[in-house]
Amino acid sequence: MLRITQTKNTLLDGATIAEQLYATPKDCEQFFESIEKPTELVVAPRSTFIRAGVLTTVRGSAYMEYGNTKMMAIVAPPRELVRSSAGRVNMGVLNCYVNFAAFASGELASLPEREKHLGSMLTKALEPLVCRNEFLNFQLDIRVLILDDDGCLLSTAINCCGVALVECGISTYDLIAASTACIYRDQVFLNPSAKVEELLWQHRGGNALLGSSSSSKKDEKAATIQEYGLLINASMDSFEQLAQCQQCGYLKPETYVRLLDYTLQINKSLRELIKRVLTERVKEQHVLDMRERDEERLEDERLATIIERLQQQGLNEFIQSNIKEDPYTKK
Template identity: 90%
Template sequence: MLRITQTKNTLLDGATIAEQLYTTPKDCEDFFESIEKPTEVVAAPRSTFIRAGVLTTVRGSAYMEYGNTKVLAIVAPPRELVRSSARRVNMGVINCYVNFAAFASGELESVPEREKHLGSMLTKALEPLVCRNEFLNFQLDIRVLILDDDGCLLSTAINCCGVALIECGISTYDLITASTACIYRGYVFVNPSAKVEELLWQHRGGNALVGSSSSDSNKEAAIQEHGLLINASMDTFEQLAQCQQCGYLKPETYVRLLDYTLEINKSLRQLIRRVLTERVKEQHILDMRERAEERLEDERLATIIERLKQQGLHEFIQSNIKEDPYTKK
């Protein structure tokens, strides 16, 4: 039986499998046959849930479920650079920290390196988004907690952080959305699961190739297209904030996967705009309710002050003294 674990992965954004897991090409073939293959390419996002302002103890937070992948993002207001490491910079500094929950990873030895890699990729994606010229010599800390990983991890984290930045009130040039697509053995997987990403990573190790002879058919199989594309875009300016590709892709295939991800990004953008609009309406209702309560409190205090002026201090105190019914004889 195949064992799926989480190990070092500096190329893909999803889970990986242990090295030497596929001892023979047949094992890889059996694993590939067990994966559900798409009959047609549907450039649509997974079932998505996004909630802004999930934490009341911080200014900016967001929670996102993208299929079975679950991510929580927290953004704190910019703070001055630490004096020991302060340096004159023309733009603010963005620091992204990614952490896996204890129950979200199977092999703890590989977690620190994965966290570091994801944090670096996340920083590169968010730097073109934030108006860093508005907080010179300040740093913006963004923290991401991975609760569950079922593929499309980096793209989900980018989407979640984009919502958290808006919730925190950080100035941005646009809304950012990201998605993932890949190709393997002629099949295009949009929003690939962790199993597909694992298989792609193993292919790069050479264990997923069919056969080992030097015949023409095997040579053709050895150069089959296999790769993954992560695309983060800002539609208003038609700009790519980040485009990460690994594997072997022909130019026409690269353009095709890019079109799929851009189509998914547009759908996610509409969803995020709707979520943020509802959040603004919700916050407006809460503000109006708070103002109404403050107005009632002000009216009550004004009535008390008016009575105090009319009755005098002694009479006002006597009129508000009530006898305790339990001590009444």
């Protein structure tokens, strides 16, 4: 006999909707029928914008737009641990903090719990990426501010933090890229929106497992279990390693492998985009450094000319030669 037990899974708590759109399985089905479904499966990331070094007050920062999901990541330089806690670790400590902007979510009551869970999952995803053996007895803090939530929060945060870490100069083993895929009623959603994630969250208690229901026992036995679930995958392609792979819901092994292949393909596209963004950032920084060096050289030449004139003319003559009469007081 199949028993369905409702368990709490915080992986799907990354989405939020301002109003309760549905509360019963019937409402869920009506909502599922009303949402826009992709006509063909396009294994590609959303329209993406990434900018490294958006803040001048910190060394490592990045801003990312993944569709309508917008967030900013800030990496602070490593700081020494307190002596009492430093003796208990043999590697650097990585802490990630996630915060929602006041206008980013409509459910203010659940924000502290969601921020805590997203921060914990983000820390687990970035720990295999950072070379923590290079800053022993030091702590590295990463802060993420979510400005707009339209799904794929965790995967977008992983991508944004990966760019900010490189911008800060923190040693990493590879570039990291992450993406999200889900399935519901045999419909695959790549880069699901917040509403699709909320639909899965409503069904995680088991109401969506039964594909059909009837009053007769025969129909109950014939009821099939339909797949539903969400997969978040963060990968480092150079080592062919998964930094994090989280799944929840009910997925068959072949479906799990299929969604995993989709996310890996999306991650490759995101990796190339991140690599191009960081390359352009290095070129931009090189141009700024050369411009600053030229300005310093011109300033040094001007000061050298002034010092040479001062040595030739003497102090008093040099001062008198540089005094100019005010044209307004000449009268």
